[in-house]
Amino acid sequence: MAFQTQGSNLRALLVEDIKVNRMILSQMLRKFQVETTVVQNGKEAVELFLGGETFDIVLTDNLMPIMTGPEAISKIRAMGATDVMIVGVSVDANSMEEFKDAGADLCVPKLKLEILEHILQETRSKKNKSSA
Amino acid sequence: MEYSNLRRQIIFMKKNLFDQGYLDEQFNQLEELQDESSPNFVEEVAALFFKDSSRLLTNIEQAIDKYPQDFYRLDSLVQQLKGSGSSIGALRMKNECSVFKANCNDRNLEGCRRSLQKMKREHATLKQKLESYFQLLRQVGPRDYAVSSRK
Numbered sequence: 521m522a523f524q525t526q527g528s529n530l531r532a533l534l535v536e537d538i539k540v541n542r543m544i545l546s547q548m549l550r551k552f553q554v555e556t557t558v559v560q561n562g563k564e565a566v567e568l569f570l571g572g573e574t575f576d577i578v579l580t581d582n583l584m585p586i587m588t589g590p591e592a593i594s595k596i597r598a599m600g601a602t603d604v605m606i607v608g609v610s611v612d613a614n615s616m617e618e619f620k621d622a623g624a625d626l627c628v629p630k631l632k633l634e635i636l637e638h639i640l641q642e643t644r645s646k647k648n649k650s651s652a
Numbered sequence: 653m654e655y656s657n658l659r660r661q662i663i664f665m666k667k668n669l670f671d672q673g674y675l676d677e678q679f680n681q682l683e684e685l686q687d688e689s690s691p692n693f694v695e696e697v698a699a700l701f702f703k704d705s706s707r708l709l710t711n712i713e714q715a716i717d718k719y720p721q722d723f724y725r726l727d728s729l730v731q732q733l734k735g736s737g738s739s740i741g742a743l744r745m746k747n748e749c750s751v752f753k754a755n756c757n758d759r760n761l762e763g764c765r766r767s768l769q770k771m772k773r774e775h776a777t778l779k780q781k782l783e784s785y786f787q788l789l790r791q792v793g794p795r796d797y798a799v800s801s802r803k
Contacts, residue, residue, distance in 0.1 A: 537732075538704075538732055538735050538736050538739075539700055539704060539736075540697060540700050540701045540704060540736040540739055540740065541735060541736060541739050543696075543697055543700060544681075544682065544685070544697060544739050544740075547685045547690065547693060548685060551685060551687075581735070583728070583731055610735075611734060611735055611738045611746075612731070630678065630738065630739075632678075632681055633681060633684055633685075
């Protein structure tokens, strides 16, 4: 698979407590030349936004210590960060509704390279439209 | 000739791992992520998985033996194992985690114990099979890993 990038690099926030998953998802994002910040729970994600950090896309797990993905998403959206693409990633089928109710743009059970490529293209289009 | 045999063995071994249900498509995803800048990515991810999952299995065993049982904690531990297992394509382990979770939900302690024993067996078998697989891959060298991984 050719890993394509167009235009400036996207900035991603990866929120994941499981080391193996962090390693794999980070590598996937690296393949698409995405600048990635990694945190281990929802609270750390929220703190970044509170500190004024901005991201084009957030990829988050559901169940994590201290603060879950959906909790973090609700808080991030409540802060006014409505433009950032937020993707819930969880093998748990019950997570989908929680993610959507919290304000995620979409949820996937597993992140495959083809799916990530499509999501990043959509994120890039959204970013280009809003900066036009 | 020796090299061709090795490559054939690798392809055969990987096919078996898939046919017997030890691995699923997610493992192919990992192999697609391996490149010149991360030439040992798959083996490193697998090593991390087996390190973490061994710890989780120990924690699950300790939690099962505690009285009164905390099924919420048991479920949480197995959820972590299921998540990481799913990410590396460990299909049998992922499926057994689902069985364990169902037993937790039913507060079926004996069911959880049986499921744990099965998870431990699947874990040990997968570890052994992947170690053999990686050993063969090391013999062909990283240059040709990309070719083997596409089969």
